[in-house]
Amino acid sequence: MVEQTLKAEAKNLNFYYGDVHALKNINIPIKRRKVTALIGPSGCGKTTFLRCFNRMHDLYPHNRYEGEITLYPDNVNIISRDVDPIEIRMWISMVFQKPNPFPKSIYENVAYGPRVRGIKKKQIIDERVEKSLRGAALWDEVKDRLHNLAFDLSGGQQQRLCIARSLATEPRILLFDEPTSALDPTATSKIEELIVELKNEVTILIVTHNMQQAARVSDDTAFMYLGELVEFDRTDKIFTNPSNGLTEEYITGRFG
Amino acid sequence: MSIFDEELKGLKEKILRMGLLVESAIRDSIKSLVERDSELAKEVIKRDHDINALDVEIDEECIRLIALRQPKAGDLRFITTAMKITTDLERMGDLAEDISERAIELNEEPPLKPYIDIPRMADIAQGMLRDVLDALIKGNSKLATDVIKRDDEVDRLNLQVFNELLFFMIQDPTNVSRATRITYISKYLERIADHATNIAEMVIYMVEGKIVRHVTI
Numbered sequence: 097m098v099e100q101t102l103k104a105e106a107k108n109l110n111f112y113y114g115d116v117h118a119l120k121n122i123n124i125p126i127k128r129r130k131v132t133a134l135i136g137p138s139g140c141g142k143t144t145f146l147r148c149f150n151r152m153h154d155l156y157p158h159n160r161y162e163g164e165i166t167l168y169p170d171n172v173n174i175i176s177r178d179v180d181p182i183e184i185r186m187w188i189s190m191v192f193q194k195p196n197p198f199p200k201s202i203y204e205n206v207a208y209g210p211r212v213r214g215i216k217k218k219q220i221i222d223e224r225v226e227k228s229l230r231g232a233a234l235w236d237e238v239k240d241r242l243h244n245l246a247f248d249l250s251g252g253q254q255q256r257l258c259i260a261r262s263l264a265t266e267p268r269i270l271l272f273d274e275p276t277s278a279l280d281p282t283a284t285s286k287i288e289e290l291i292v293e294l295k296n297e298v299t300i301l302i303v304t305h306n307m308q309q310a311a312r313v314s315d316d317t318a319f320m321y322l323g324e325l326v327e328f329d330r331t332d333k334i335f336t337n338p339s340n341g342l343t344e345e346y347i348t349g350r351f352g
Numbered sequence: 353m354s355i356f357d358e359e360l361k362g363l364k365e366k367i368l369r370m371g372l373l374v375e376s377a378i379r380d381s382i383k384s385l386v387e388r389d390s391e392l393a394k395e396v397i398k399r400d401h402d403i404n405a406l407d408v409e410i411d412e413e414c415i416r417l418i419a420l421r422q423p424k425a426g427d428l429r430f431i432t433t434a435m436k437i438t439t440d441l442e443r444m445g446d447l448a449e450d451i452s453e454r455a456i457e458l459n460e461e462p463p464l465k466p467y468i469d470i471p472r473m474a475d476i477a478q479g480m481l482r483d484v485l486d487a488l489i490k491g492n493s494k495l496a497t498d499v500i501k502r503d504d505e506v507d508r509l510n511l512q513v514f515n516e517l518l519f520f521m522i523q524d525p526t527n528v529s530r531a532t533r534i535t536y537i538s539k540y541l542e543r544i545a546d547h548a549t550n551i552a553e554m555v556i557y558m559v560e561g562k563i564v565r566h567v568t569i
Contacts, residue, residue, distance in 0.1 A: 336428060347424045
């Protein structure tokens with residue numbers, strides 16, 4: 097039953113940067129093919145939480161996880177030491193604040209993931225590149241210049257290229273860390289539309305400072321403060337009638 | 353206090369001012385009837401312009417705040433409540449105007465009978481309005497629930513007035529013109545209490561985020 101509606105679930109998740117206890121007993125269900133937004137003031141732990149999902153913290157020593165992030169339907173605890181972070185990053189990919197394409201062609205940026213996965217046949221890679229670029233609503237703009245350098249694209253296009261690159265490994269969960277903070281309003285609304293479309297295919301987790309953005313794109317919202325989860329509920333409930341006074345103060349701009 | 357908080361406070365004060373104008377319109381319209389003071393009735397009719405002007409002003413302010421401040425949570429519920437409440441207040445003002453018009457007509461003829469239940473209804477309706485404004489300002493949903501409960505008594509009195517006047521009309525057809533006008537007034541007061549009830553329901557929504565319209569509390 098759980099497996100059908102949930103894609104992942106954080107259970108009593110704790111995280112430490114050395115001695116700093118950055119996440120405290122977090123329990124958040126991530127619904128399958130829904131957008132879950134993480135909001136909260138700077139330093140509240142929302143990005144730390146997001147990064148647990150693709151084991152980004154493993155890159156630094158002294159970082160420590162406790163608890164579980166269970167991925168369904170496999171029932172795998174993705175923060176377990178027995179699970180290979182490289183494998184996890186194939187399943188759960190991330191789009192960052194600033195577009196960060198590789199210094200390669202548009203085509204090669206998207207083909208990179210499938211190639212790392214060992215796909216060699218050109219026809220299959222071609223198909224995967226087209227599908228991913230279409231998925232990221234970029235295909236029509238770049239189909240005649242696939243072999244141009246990715247840096248020739250505008251900021252908004254580069255960010256959509258990064259989304260296409262993430263999609264190319266056919267991930268189960270897409271993580272967005274402030275994906276539009278470096279973009280203008282037009283490019284921002286394109287990305288937002290894209291996020292809403294993408295949830296038909298993939299489960300999405302997004303960290304955003306822009307509360308209107310959380311309200312526009314997400315189904316569920318988690319409000320975090322000082323490393324703790326203050327409130328988790330349906331987005332419409334959070335933005336019309338939050339249960340917690342602290343959430344109310346934050347989203348109405350009275351603190352944070 | 354932030355600029356937005358100041359704006360919300362200003363909005364609250366405007367609603368309160370509109371409510372007080374409506375309350376005095378109801379009071380004076382009934383006074384003009386009971387004391388047969390047609391000059392006062394004319395004044396009530398004239399004063400309705402001020403209520404209408406505030407209705408528009410409050411609506412414009414709400415739309416401006418939604419557009420510029422993107423209110424959320426409690427702020428959003430307060431602003432949407434304000435927009436709906438002013439519609440009810442404006443209608444209450446119109447009904448006080450209607451009472452004044454009937455009073456002017458009735459004052460031109462000899463009294464049919466002393467007014468007993470009508471002032472009682474007016475007292476209850478005014479009390480409902482006063483308390484619901486208090487509930488709005490204080491964010492007190494318990495007080496609003498209490499206002500809703502008092503509506504039954506106004507309905508009961510309206511029916512009582514109707515039956516009594518029906519008897520007058522059956523007794524003597526020359527009573528019909530006056531009795532019908534008094535029946536209207538009774539109905540206007542019953543409507544005023546209904547609008548106070550609507551406002552109370554919106555106050556409960558504003559405080560608790562729960563829509564209680566069309567359900568029995």
